[in-house]
Amino acid sequence: MTITNALAGLAVENITVAMAxxxxxxxxxxxxxxxxxxAEWKFSTxxxxxxxxxxxRAGSSLVTLIVSxxxxxVDDLAGKDIKPVAKRSGDFAKTAIYRDPDGNQLVFSQTLRNTY
Structure with a gap:
């Protein structure tokens, strides 16, 4: 089996509020x-x-998105009035954790070392 891509799903109560x-x-x-x-967003890579x-199931989803x-x-999202609920840093990655209006967890992570 060869997996060529992935789709992360986030359950919400109101699609109009979530889309905004x-x-x-x-x-x-x-x-x-x-x-x-x-509604679907595609990433360039x-x-x-x-x-x-x-x-x-609204609010019970989690997705991790890798950023460079x-x-x-964090600065860009702060300018859009979106603030993290937590930040973490370790030997291999730095993360910023956000929540959408339903409470779904969005983890943005920057890899500091190649761990694979």
């Missing part, structure tokens, strides 16, 4: 709206984030 947050977070509108209750309506410069990301 994610458009601000990612700085652009979704790349796809395959259904009225789904692979992978997608899919935000979808599922009131029963965590400090730049």
């Amino acid at each position: 947050f994610y458009e601000r977070l990612f700085g652009r509108q979704p790349d796809a709206r395959p259904m009225s209750e789904v 692979g992978g997608w984030v899919q935000v979808f309506t599922d009131a029963d 410069d965590i400090n730049e990301l």
Whole structure:
């Protein structure tokens, strides 16, 4: 089996509210709206984030997104009035943790060393 890509799903209660947050977070509108209750953002080096309506599971999702410069990301999001709930740093990575309006956890991580 060869896995060629990944799609991370985030369950939300209200797609309109969630889209406004994610458009601000990612700085652009979704790349796809395959259904009225789904919005998807594609990343240039692979992978997608899919935000979808599922009131029963809203707020229980987690996604980790790898960035090249965590400090730049934190500064950029602070300028959009999006603040981390926590920051962590270790020998291998630095992270900033955010929550969307439903409480889903968004972890942004910068790898400091190649661990693979």
